Amino acid sequence: MTDFISIEGIAKRYPDRAGKITTIFENLWMPIVRGEFACIVGHSGCGKTTVLNILAGLDRPTDGAVIVDGEAIEGTSLDRAVIFQSHALFPWRTVAGNIAFAVSSKWPKWTRAEVARHVQTFVDLVGLTGSESKHPSELSGGMKQRVGIARALSITPKILLMDEPFSALDALTRGTLQDEVRRICLETGQTTFMITHDVDEAIYLADKIFLMTNGPGAMLAEVVENPLPKDRGRIELHRHPLYYATRNHIVDFLVSRSRTFADTVKDRDPRLVPLVRPGIAEPVLLALAKPVASPAEATSHLAGATGRIASKGETP
Amino acid sequence: MRVSLTARAAIVSVALFLVFIGAWHLATRGTSATAAMSPEYAKLMGVTATQGKSAMPGPVDVGEKLWGHLKRPFYDNGPNDKGLGIQLGFSIARVLVGYLIAVAVALPLGFLVGMSPLMHKALDPFIQILKPISPLAWMPLALYTIKDSSVSAIFVIFICAIWPMLINTAFGVASVRKEWISVARTLEVGTFRRVFTVILPAAAPTILTGMRISIGIAWLVIVAAEMLVGGTGIGYFVWNEWNNLSITNVIIAILMIGLVGMAFDQVLARVTRLVTFPE
Numbered sequence: 001m002t003d004f005i006s007i008e009g010i011a012k013r014y015p016d017r018a019g020k021i022t023t024i025f026e027n028l029w030m031p032i033v034r035g036e037f038a039c040i041v042g043h044s045g046c047g048k049t050t051v052l053n054i055l056a057g058l059d060r061p062t063d064g065a066v067i068v069d070g071e072a073i074e075g076t077s078l079d080r081a082v083i084f085q086s087h088a089l090f091p092w093r094t095v096a097g098n099i100a101f102a103v104s105s106k107w108p109k110w111t112r113a114e115v116a117r118h119v120q121t122f123v124d125l126v127g128l129t130g131s132e133s134k135h136p137s138e139l140s141g142g143m144k145q146r147v148g149i150a151r152a153l154s155i156t157p158k159i160l161l162m163d164e165p166f167s168a169l170d171a172l173t174r175g176t177l178q179d180e181v182r183r184i185c186l187e188t189g190q191t192t193f194m195i196t197h198d199v200d201e202a203i204y205l206a207d208k209i210f211l212m213t214n215g216p217g218a219m220l221a222e223v224v225e226n227p228l229p230k231d232r233g234r235i236e237l238h239r240h241p242l243y244y245a246t247r248n249h250i251v252d253f254l255v256s257r258s259r260t261f262a263d264t265v266k267d268r269d270p271r272l273v274p275l276v277r278p279g280i281a282e283p284v285l286l287a288l289a290k291p292v293a294s295p296a297e298a299t300s301h302l303a304g305a306t307g308r309i310a311s312k313g314e315t316p
Numbered sequence: 317m318r319v320s321l322t323a324r325a326a327i328v329s330v331a332l333f334l335v336f337i338g339a340w341h342l343a344t345r346g347t348s349a350t351a352a353m354s355p356e357y358a359k360l361m362g363v364t365a366t367q368g369k370s371a372m373p374g375p376v377d378v379g380e381k382l383w384g385h386l387k388r389p390f391y392d393n394g395p396n397d398k399g400l401g402i403q404l405g406f407s408i409a410r411v412l413v414g415y416l417i418a419v420a421v422a423l424p425l426g427f428l429v430g431m432s433p434l435m436h437k438a439l440d441p442f443i444q445i446l447k448p449i450s451p452l453a454w455m456p457l458a459l460y461t462i463k464d465s466s467v468s469a470i471f472v473i474f475i476c477a478i479w480p481m482l483i484n485t486a487f488g489v490a491s492v493r494k495e496w497i498s499v500a501r502t503l504e505v506g507t508f509r510r511v512f513t514v515i516l517p518a519a520a521p522t523i524l525t526g527m528r529i530s531i532g533i534a535w536l537v538i539v540a541a542e543m544l545v546g547g548t549g550i551g552y553f554v555w556n557e558w559n560n561l562s563i564t565n566v567i568i569a570i571l572m573i574g575l576v577g578m579a580f581d582q583v584l585a586r587v588t589r590l591v592t593f594p595e
Binding site (some may be wrong): 076135 | 494495496498499502503505513516517518520584591593594
């Protein structure tokens with residue numbers, strides 16, 4: 001396998017009160033390439049957070065394994081940093097103290113001065129210069145999450161894991177933080193795995209978007225390759241010709257296909273999940289009298305997917 | 317200009333205090349009838365019988381006596397006549413020794429119970445049975461086994477102070493926010509460092525609340541314990557002055573017990589504020 005992270009046939013099952021076993025998901029395979037930003041999208045209860053916790057080492061799969069950089073993961077690791085939805089800062093530590101806690105965990109032999117210098121680099125990186133000695137209670141929600149991001153990045157992890165990191169923030173703050181995260185991830189080539197409910201956020205940030213069907217018994221339906229250019233900006237994102245095709249494809253999936261997918265697709269090899277690249281919609285035939293423009297570029301890896309998108313590619 | 321709430325509350329407090337003192341003074345002024353008696357008999361009977369003075373001391377009597385105590389808090393005229401400061405000192409020392417031993421036992425044990433579900437389940441029946449026992453019920457057992465009344469009093473303080481601290485520590489440790497534990501886990505923080513840098517600061521406000529309840533109970537119990545064991549201490553002083561029929565001294569002792577108890581509580585309340593951080 002050339003993939004950096006390879007989730008190989010993991011399953012999570014819980015016995016319920018009556019002793020019956022509920023399968024959240026099983027035989028889940030996911031490849032993530034080094035330096036890629038992967039987003040997982042799906043409804044509540046499909047096991048997204050469980051997948052992330054397994055990747056982080058906070059939870060164990062009932063079956064299967066996760067290979068990172070050629071080695072099966074065993075518990076938590078300083079190579080994998082987590083940004084929590086509720087930022088999870090220690091209220092008794094200052095901004096610098098919270099980041100220093102992570103830094104001195106990674107490099108216990110460092111002197112106080114070395115830790116402080118390293119902490120300052122990451123305080124500056126997330127734009128919190130001047131707030132080093134404030135306590136979390138003195139910060140706004142956005143600033144708290146910046147500290148959470150700085151803490152996760154400060155240990156220079158191989159993988160950054162984010163569990164709906166921006167969902168508790170207001171729209172403006174969310175936008176600026178998304179910009180920051182995208183800038184940092186592009187600059188450092190950070191491999192990132194994120195859970196989100198926000199389709200626009202996924203399209204803006206992710207290189208690959210993993211679509212999961214509803215649980216229990218959730219499965220990975222398909223992987224959407226983001227067709228938007230690497231240098232996309234958040235402001236003009238929705239003006240890009242491929243934006244709505246991508247967005248509609250994902251929204252359609254969440255609205256209807258996530259529910260029906262498991263029934264319509266039988267006997268599929270869970271290792272061979274289709275990789276889809278949404279293309280521009282084909283023009284709709286209006287009349288036969290006039291010449292019709294030839295179909296525009298439609299670059300999907302799957303012919304079926306292209307056709308499906310084309311038939312409902314109009315913007316809402 | 318509007319007077320601040322604190323100032324207005326202070327005015328009400330002072331007014332209530334003055335009303336209380338006034339009522340007390342009026343009630344103990346003494347106007348009851350005096351019986352005719354021979355001068356020698358009158359000398360024996362004292363002012364209560366001869367001048368109709370109330371047997372209950374008034375605020376002025378108590379104030380005068382209190383001033384006397386405050387001028388000479390540490391005199392020692394033998395076993396039955398020691399200064400108020402000495403008596404309070406004995407009680408405070410006993411409470412602090414018993415309390416500190418209880419802290420030394422309850423905190424580590426509370427961490428164990430809070431962190432290990434096995435120990436929680438295993439120790440729970442013992443805690444549930446031992447907790448509701450009145451500390452004074454241990455006194456005969458303590459006197460019989462320890463054979464030293466002063467140490468027995470310390471043991472009683474220990475046994476009454478341990479439970480609120482143990483239960484609060486266990487609860488505080490067990491209910492540390494899961495995310496904070498997850499942060500420590502993802503950073504591969506060892507158990508020792510996790511206990512001292514994550515769990516202890518997170519549980520500190522709950523632990524200190526338990527310690528505050530404990531010191532309050534310990535101070536309540538020491539008075540009763542010293543009445544039983546005798547010898548020294550403010551509890552003994554109260555009982556001794558009751559036997560001397562010196563209601564004035566009893567009232568002064570009650571006032572002192574209240575003041576010292578308040579001081580203990582305020583100190584721990586201040587420490588609790590120091591370790592409590594809003595999120």
